[in-house]
Amino acid sequence: MRPRRAAALAAWVTLLVACVAVIAQTRFTADLSAFLPRTPTAEQQLLVDQLTDGMVSRLLLVAIEGGDAKARADASRALAQRLRADPAFGMVANGEPVHEEHDRKLLYHNRYLLSPAVAPERFTAVGLEAAIGESVALLASPLGMLTKSLLPADPTGEMLALVERFEAGARPAQAEGAWASRDGERALLLVQTRAAGSDMDAQQAAIAAVRSAFEATRHGAAAAGLSLVMSGPGVFAVDARATIRGEVTRLALLSTAIVVTLLLFIYRSLPALVLGLLPVVTGAVAAVAAVSLGFGMVHGITLGFGTTLVGEAVDYAIYLFVQHDPAGEDGHDARPAFWPTIRLGVMTSICGFAALLFSGFPGLAQLGLYSVTGLVVAATTARFVLPALLPSGFRIRDVSPLGRRLQHLVAGAHRLRWPLVALTLAAAAAIHLHRDRVWNHELAALSPVPTTAQALDQALRADLGAPDVRYVVVVSAPDREAALAGAEEVGGRLEPLLGEGVLGGYESPAHYLPSQATQLARRASLPEAGLLATRLADATAGLPLSAERLAPFLAEVEAARRRAPLTREDLEGTSFALAADSLLVRQHGHWSALLPLTAPDGGARAIDAARVRAALATNDGAQAVFVDTKGESDRLYAGYLQEARLLAFAGLAAIVALLALTLRSARRVAGVLTPLAAAVLAVVAGLLLSGVTLTILHLVGLLLIVAVGSNYALFFDRAAGAAGPTPRTLASMLFATLTTVAGFGLLAFSSVPVLQAIGTTVGPGAILALVFSAITASRPAPDLRPS
């Protein structure tokens, strides 16, 4: 026996050292990566990229509240001025015309390269007459005041067409020279960070920089009443990280405190407490190391979930200690009797958790690996290492009196059989009544962002007209030029949809930076000076505008014929630089042009996705994918849910198969499963009746009720032939349930929806599983009084 013990101890120490070494290298995250798919489709990849690195992920929506409109606008200008000087921010927009001068210059000088109207036909006599006639008619309009001065140099109106295209789209309201919300109660700024949305530390620093810049600008009485509000993906992610971090720490401390208190109450012995926590610590350490090795990082949510492991793994030590008795009540060591039951219990738990391993939802897969590893290691430690460490003559306080009281209770539990049947039927009826709204189908249900923050975000977004890029067409190409050319071609396919009212508008990087080929083609459609002069004379013959007045036009066209095509560098210092960079991105070694679509009627109607897809599929040119990001994220979630149902079913099947194989009796399997099914039904009914719609995490929780609850049912089953479980077994089961409930129950109070969902399901479920098992297993016995 000695060498085996030494070997077990040596293996245990080696394992601990190895795990600690792995953990020292581990990256812990608390961002939203747990909610993103592991093996995304092309559309999902785009969604993920947008969420993590896209232009939308870098937008901060800033609002200044309080004070009067003037104070808010002044604060907005002061804040914007500071942020513009900060290299951490790429764009700071608040309604001030900062880039206007540069923008106009760039458009004006490059109008023949940028204007989509530039084509050979436009510079024939007929084309010129039509275009110039249009410009002359415009002089009658109030806009004529603006365009009159442009006429001699730009009689075809290219500049105006460009300005109109860039100024189209909803722009925020103004108050006192700065953007304001529609109700006028907030000054608004739109800030884009240079750092990617996935760079959480940089996002946090940027948010802090905005706040400190705001504080620094607050001087004077007028600024006293002002306050700053921020929203946006970066803010959400940073807040979520802080919440998850705080939660994990809080949960870990609380659950440890509860379990320690409980154990001290049971054991009344400090050595027992320390030894009892040994399997827990070993299991947790090994679990973290396993997740780190398997996923490359450990998510905060996984650690938060780990508190449940504390409650679960401590059970094995409880069973061991409570039933360990050198001079046991039956006169012999009880160990051999209960280990098979525990082994079966551990295996059913593993069946449940292992199902999660196969989930495409990284959050779940991590939970699965964490739990399986944790349970196996904790159980193994309790079985092989802990006995080796028990001092000779180790014993804890005798819990038999408590056990006997429990035995008495259990003996009377059979009277509750019919009420249990009634309760189960009522639960089934309640579920049937609510069958239409059992499942929540939105990914947002998992979002760690509080609903109040989501509402603020929506309000700011609506007021700012900020792109939420719900609909976007993506054109992928091996290089930048091909992506731009693709964007132009796809733009041509979208253009007819504007007229048909399917789309309100679309953006394209090619609007800001046409492909070199297009620019050269436009340049080539400009006739040489002599030819243009002749055609111009013909064109203006019937117009009240004589060709002599248009001498500047001839000179500028000639200059444009010699102008080099625009490059990305030429956009520097204008607001088009950012637009081009946001819409033309390099990802995973290839280039993607993003064409965000605007819904028709100012967003009042939804975009008919089928029509857009049909338009994009009309020829086999550039590869364009239409993505409805909201729809895609919901589809993503629906996929998770579908998969989770399948996995839950597979897990359940594995548990049933395992029980059938071990117990070799359909009646006993049914006996074990019946109370668990009743517990699941009762929990689901309870959740539905309290207004909760079930998410994927509730489903996981239900599976865990079966996996964890089967342990209790098995103990009752083992004792079914006899007069029921021994008093010590009963006492240890009660303790085990209490620690489990403490672990899962704590999660119920978490503000992270994922953890809360599991907690509210498994916490009550574990208790019900124990009670229902006691009820179904018990039978009237003539006399159970201690003799």
Place this chain on the structure above:
Amino acid sequence: MIRRLFALTASLLLPVAAFGAEWNLVALMHRLAEQRSGEARFSESKHLAILAAPVLSSGVLRFRAPDRLEKITEAPRPESLVLDGDTLTVTREARRQVVRLADYPQAAAFVDSIRSTLAGDHAALERTYALHLSGARARWTLSLLPRDPKLAERVLRITIRGSDATLSEIEVLLADGDRSVMTIRDAVPTR
């Protein structure tokens, strides 16, 4: 009989007496401010040096105190210009542009001068222009000379003609010699 004749004469004379009260800027602005809202047809001709012939347009003007002015052009092309507070909305061929008046000071000067005149907003007009009123109540001429040098580089003078509280013509003379004349007729008060 004599008493009745006297009463009739008195009633006939009364408005004349009121008419005879001193006619000045304050009185004009006061009269204009009394008209809360109205609608009229306009025809406008723009004489531009660059063009050999004037460009003509016509349509409807609508005003609602204190600060909403609509200029709906019906010919040669439908177009609408709505000035509401500080926001100028121009709609032309399904394209709608919303601009902040302050961003286009020159364009603003013109529309704002009409609006402030219709509103009888003496203070607002005085801020932007030096005002000069000539003529009598039945036929007056109000000249607006820009105070702001930048505006003066573009707009030389705006001349508004009218009778009592009704405007009949707005002439804008630009610094480059271009000129537009808007004739207003069929003015009716609206609710």
